[in-house]
Amino acid sequence: MDEYEIAVIGGGPAGIMAAIAASQNSSNVILLEKNSSLGRKLLMSGGGRCNITNQKPIKKLLNVYPQKNFLKHSFFTFTNEMLLSIFEDKGLNFIEEDDNRIFPESEKSKDVLNILTDYLDSVVISYNLEVKSIERGFIINDNIKADKVIVATGGITYPQTGCSPDNYFLTSQPVTDIKYGLAPLITKKDLSSIAGITLFDVVVSYKKHKVKGNVLFSHVGLTGPAIINLSNEISEVLTYNLLENEPKLDFEIAIDLCPNLSRDDLHEKFNSDFQLKGKTMLKNYLKMFLTNSFIEFFLNEINLDGELQLSRVNKKSKNRLIENLKRFTFEITDFNKDLAKVTIGGVDLDNINPKTMESTLIPNLYFAGEVLDLHGPTGGYNLKIAFSTGYLAGMSASEK
Template structure:
C-alpha cells in the first residue's frame, strides 16, 4: 500500500488548485477519468472564463453563501489567482461584466499551465474511489492508498459525461443538502419551436421578487441565455426536489416575467405611446413594435399579449394600450422544468455547516477537506463558479499542507 501525505480525490479545477497550493508535500491526485479537468475545458464555450474581476466585496455579495466563501476568496484573490498563471507565461484579458479569459482564448492552456506545476505530483488516472476509511490517524482509500490528509474535490452531479456524477456525496459520513440543477436552460409551457434562435438582448428577467439583467435566447424547448441560466438557480433554491431521488423534475406554478423594455418605466412608455400613436396613427401595431422589439419576436409577443398586430395605432383602445405596456414590462412564461442535461453546475452539496470556512476542513473528521462544486455554494454564470472552485481548492490545499508541518 503506497503512502502519501495528501490524497486529492478529483482532478478538476479545485483538485488541481489544491495540489498547486500544497506543492512540496507528497501528493497524489486520484482521477476517475483518463484525463484531467474535462469540465474545465468546456467552460466559457471552450475559452475558460477563469474568474470574475468584480471588487471582492461586490463579488462576495453575489453569492448566497458569501460568509462561508469570504475567507477562501481573500486567501486566493483574483490578483493571486491570475499571477499563478502569468508566472508560467499565460496572460489574461477582461471582457464585459468583468469576465476574465486567457489571451489565447483556449481553456486547454489553463489546464496545461496548472499541470505544468504538478511535475512532482503523482496522478493516477481511471481511479474511481469507492471508499475512504480512517484508521490510526491515516486515511485508507480503497485498501490501496494511505494518506495523512484527504481532499474531496469530486465536483457535482451535472455534466455526467465529464465524470461529475456526485461520487463525493457518498464517500464520507457528511450530510448532503438537496441536490438540484444550477445554471440550467428552462422548459416552458409554451411551444416555442417556431421561434427557436431568437435573441432578446439586454432584457430583465424576474422571478418573484428577484430580477436579473442579461440576454435571453429562445430554444426549441424553452429559454436559455445568461439571464435565464442565472434565474434558474433561484428557481431551484425555491422549489422542493432532490436529483439524488429523482431526475425527472416537473415544476408546478412557476412563472417568470421578461421586461422587454427595461430602459423605459411604465409611465415613460405610456407617455411615449400617447405621442407616437397620435403622430403615427396610420401605422400598424406590428410595424410600430419593430422600434421596440426584435422583428422575428413580434408575432410571439402579440400572441402572448393577446393583441392584434393589424390594428392601427390610432385605433388602439385604452385597455389594449395598458395590455401592451404590461406585456412589454413583464411578458410571462410558465416554466415546467429544467433542461437538466444542459445544466452547468450543481445547486447543493456537502453541507457547509459541517465545514470550517477558514480551512475547508471537516468539523467531523480531522484531516478531511472539501473543495469546489461538491460543496453547497454555487454562483451565477460569468466566472463565479470557477472562482469558488479555485479559491476553495487553494485554501483546502494550503490548509492540508500546513497541518502536516
C-alpha cells in the same frame, strides 16, 4: 499498500489547484482521477474559452454569492492576482470582457489546463481510478493510505466528466439538498419558430426574484445569462433533492421587455404617439421597444394585429399591449438538465472550517470546490470558488 501524506480526490479545477498548493509544502501528494485525463469540465467552461474568473473588486465579488461569509477567507487567501500570475508566469495572458469576465488571450481552455498540469510535476497522478470508499484512517479503495484527504469530486452536472451522486456518500459529512443550477428552462410552448432570437437587457422574474440580462430562445425553451442566473433563484426556492427525486415543475416566469419604462411611462408615451403617428402600423412602431424578429411572435401571442394603424388601436388593446410589454409570461415545465452548469447544494458548510476547508467533524479531511454547498452566477464566479477553495484546502492540508 501505497502510502501518501496527502491524497486529493478529483482532477477538476478545485482538485488540481489543491494538489498544486499541497505540493508546495509536501513531496508526497497523490491526485486520484476517475477519468483518463484531468480537467474535463474545465475544458468545457466558457464555451471552450474558459471564463477563468471574474475581475470585480473582491468586496463586490463576494456580494454576488449567497455564501459570501464562508468564501471570504479563501478569496483573500488566493486572490485573482495570484491566480492569474500562475498562468502569466508561463506566458499566458488574459483579456477582460463585459461584466469583468476574464478569459485567456488565446481563448482556449486547453491552454489553461496545460499550464495547470505543468505545475503538477511533483504530484503522483493516478488516472482511471474511481474512489469507491474512504475508510477511517483514510484507507482509500483498500489499497491507498493517506494521512490527509482533500475531497474535490465536484457536483452532479455533466456526468460524462465523472461527476456522480455517489461522491456525496464517500464520507459521513452531512449533505444539503442537491439541485440543478445555472440551467436553461424548458417551456410548455414550442418556441422553435423564434429559436436563435435574443432579447437584450430585459428583466426576468420568478415570484419576488428578478434578474436583468439577455434572454435567448432555443428550440425547447429559454436560455441566455438572465435565464441561467434566474434558474439558481428558482432552484433554491423549490423543494426537491436530486439524491432522492427529480423536481416536478409547473410554474410561470415573466419577462419585462421594457424595464427602463414603467407602465405609467408607456401609457403616457402611447397616448401621445398613437395620435402623432396614427398612420404607423403597430408592428413597425414596436421596433423601438422590441427585437424586430420577435415582434410577430409577440403580437400573435397577445392576439393583436400588427397591420393595425396606431390610431385604430382601442383602449383595451392598448392596455393589453402595455401589460404584456411589462409582463410577458412563459409556463415552465422543467430544467434543461443536460445543460445545467453547476450544482446547488453539497457538503454542508456548517461542518467545514472556512479558514482551512477542513471538516469540523473528521480531522485531516478537507473539501474544495463544487462538492461543497457553494455556487454563484454565470460569469467566472464558479471557477473562482473552485480555485480559491482548492488552494486554501491544499495549503491547509500541507501545513506541518
